[in-house]
Amino acid sequence: MELPEAKQKFIEAWGKLGSEWGINRTMAQVHALLLISPEAQTTEEIMLTLSISRGNANMTLRELIGWGLVEKQHKAGERKEYFFADKDTWNIARQVAKERRKRELDPVIKVLDELSRVEGDAKDPEFITFTQSVKDINKLAKNVDKTLDTMLKAEENWFWGSIFKIFK
């Protein structure tokens, strides 16, 4: 396979994976493009490469910056803004984990905590099943939360090491 075709495939695959995990396809594609670009890109270049509108490119880039995955770069003597992505995979994984935890896991844990305080008849099967399910899911969510915490603080090798240690 040649490089241009490979780039194309990479962008497509990343976009598809993103959309399957609730991340806007275009956003994932812009991220993919920046990941494989040695130089920071202008909005113009991104629009052209991915055939998207100026508005879309602008919104997407700002969102990627919001996720902490992309940064602006200013080149001396130039008005244009350049964008580049952090290429360290472990940073990317941590950044995504961090944001999704904040945006999605935290609110769910909050609701579950509320729901685990529901009052009811301890003899009612409806009540028993409800409280049990909420309790169990709460426990799982908190384990995930704790693991993410570890991951956010950890070095890559150390983290995987702690998971695979058992195989020594």
Next chain:
Amino acid sequence: MELPEAKQKFIEAWGKLGSEWGINRTMAQVHALLLISPEAQTTEEIMLTLSISRGNANMTLRELIGWGLVEKQHKAGERKEYFFADKDTWNIARQVAKERRKRELDPVIKVLDELSRVEGDAKDPEFITFTQSVKDINKLAKNVDKTLDTMLKAEENWFWGSIFKIFK
């Protein structure tokens, strides 16, 4: 908070979380309903409780069965089919992990393996950046894959234990 309101909130929260992670909201809601139902439910009951159409209920239930999260139950002397969800949270987590790995992670790893075999000029920055990114992501993906493998085989306590061991 009273039980009926709490149930409502639980179903909503589960539906929202699902949709944020690329799982159809209704599917997550049906799952939530079955999770907190002590008795297996008929299609009719699910339709009524969630205000969804017969077609939607039927499709969703079949999909949940496809994900290994819900099973059919036949009651002696009845024509109707009843549906119930496995309530073991650890089983649910593993089942979801298993399916998503098969449907989404495996295909991506396949593409990445292909892309890491791309030929090009080892002096070209475009080529260098591309191969490096692909290589790094591939490594991360394979670590995730390996972790899921461990998780699928593991007992709940053992699994979390191996992750939290470091805190002893």
Next chain:
DNA sequence: ATAAACTTTCAGTAATATTTGAAAGTTAAA
């Protein structure tokens, strides 16, 4: 100040995903 270069916004449009509901299909009892 004015203009040119560039960025941001957002109402309208398009694309995608989900849902409905009625008809067709299936199964089992009479």
Next chain:
DNA sequence: TTTAACTTTCAAATATTACTGAAAGTTTAT
């Protein structure tokens, strides 16, 4: 068999989400 109970299918409708493009906004150089 025939009928009634129940399940499945799928084309059309609806809802949701994403995208466009032109106008408005901003910044910098002259």
